Amino acid sequence: MHTPRILIVTAVEVEREAVLRGIGRENERVKVIAAGVGPVTSAVQTTLELVKSENPFDLVIIAGVAGGFVGRAEVGHIVVADQIRSGDLGAESPNGFISIDELGFGSGSIEVEEKMTKRIYQTLMQAEAPVSMGPIITLNTTTGTAETAKRLAGEFPEARAEAMEGFGIATAARKMNIPVCEIRTISNLVGPRDRNAWKLKDALWMLEEAFAKCKEVL
């Protein structure tokens, strides 16, 4: 019987370490890499990993910390993506943002692997973890003003969180017909930049917890 192989992709090393602590280092079916910050670097690194692997991967899981939209995802909570969307791929106009879809140049949104996403979400719910589901948007630039936060919240009314890699990594995986999921824990709220207020330790601990709780279903 074929046992599914999973590539988990984080941006930075501390996120990779948190995932490994949760899932366990002895799991041979799972590889965890830190692919760098931002959609381009992480997409290229993911592609290299997928191409060089002797045994193909069956699933890519994007994992890490994220900013939560106010009133939609609190600091310390887990967000499981039901859609991976680019938050800035398109054109600006006096009437607002025009998505790549509206421009007719492709799609700014990638569907997640539904079965695994539901399984992860239900496992976390059953474990009474603070989890919610919704779109996670990907940006090149972390939001740092109230104006941008308000604009994005309006343009993406369903979005729970923003981060910087999902759409890039998911694009790399989909080009190779590999399904994707995204799981993030909230380190800060989307709004005026206050790096000192980021609760990275808490978010990394929750990332570890989330993977510890889900390791049986992965």
Ligand SMILES: O=C(O)c1cccc(C(=O)CC[C@H]2O[C@@H](n3cnc4c(=O)[nH]cnc43)[C@H](O)[C@@H]2O)c1
């Ligand atoms: O400095 C540290 O110790 C440290 C530890 C863990 C992670 C970091 C990062 O800087 C991670 C960057 C990573 O986090 C995502 N992220 C987090 N909050 C936001 C946000 O509000 N908007 C966009 N992205 C966010 C992002 O995916 C970055 O790659 C540092």
